[in-house]
Amino acid sequence: MIKFFNIGYLYLTDLGIAKLYRKDKTIVDSSGTPGYMSPEVIINQPHDLCSDFFAIGVMLHEFMFCKRPYVGKSRKEIKDQILAKEILIKVSEVPPGWSIEAADLINRLLKRRSQQRLGKNGINEIKEHAWLKDINWGQLYKKEIPAPFVPKVK
Numbered sequence: 001m002i003k004f005f006n007i008g009y010l011y012l013t014d015l016g017i018a019k020l021y022r023k024d025k026t027i028v029d030s031s032g033t034p035g036y037m038s039p040e041v042i043i044n045q046p047h048d049l050c051s052d053f054f055a056i057g058v059m060l061h062e063f064m065f066c067k068r069p070y071v072g073k074s075r076k077e078i079k080d081q082i083l084a085k086e087i088l089i090k091v092s093e094v095p096p097g098w099s100i101e102a103a104d105l106i107n108r109l110l111k112r113r114s115q116q117r118l119g120k121n122g123i124n125e126i127k128e129h130a131w132l133k134d135i136n137w138g139q140l141y142k143k144e145i146p147a148p149f150v151p152k153v154k
Contacts, residue, residue: 008147019036034078035068039112042079053126055120057109064098064106086112101131 037056040047061116062070069087072078089103108118108129119126127137139145 007143008150009143017095034075035070037079037082038114039083040114042082047114049123050114050117050120053109053117054111054114057087057106060102060106060109061089064089064095069110074092083112087108096107099131101129107132 029120034042036048036055036058037126042116058068058070059069070078070081070085087107089107091100091103094100094103105118105126109126111117114120118129126132127135136145
């Protein structure tokens with residue numbers, strides 16, 4: 001496994017909470033890391049995979065800006081920010097090396113209302129977004145596409 005770390009692919013870890021889906025494919029639970037929780041999870045509304053798309057938006061924001069979009073001194077402060085503030089990356093805020101399309105994807109994944117969030121109508125909405133549309137998903141899955149950034153590992 002360690003050999004994959006030096007080819008530039010990200011690995012998601014700390015997914016310590018597993019949930020079972022109900023027959024209607026919704027989940028009712030609010031456990032998790034507050035900075036990545038979607039508003040519907042925070043307020044204990046039924047939710048679906050669209051909540052995970054919100055978390056992906058948080059991670060992408062973190063990659064772009066090297067910080068999460070919602071921060072606070074306590075879990076409550078972070079949750080309150082998520083409920084009160086919708087993130088909107090402006091064109092003038094896009095860092096060098098990142099595209100307007102990447103910012104648009106993040107903005108659309110971080111919609112507070114899940115019905116407006118990209119991916120609500122299926123994962124292909126995300127895969128077909130302008131920032132991702134040219135990716136060969138089969139090659140990516142097989143790690144056949146060179147990563148744009150490969151960290152130096154000692």
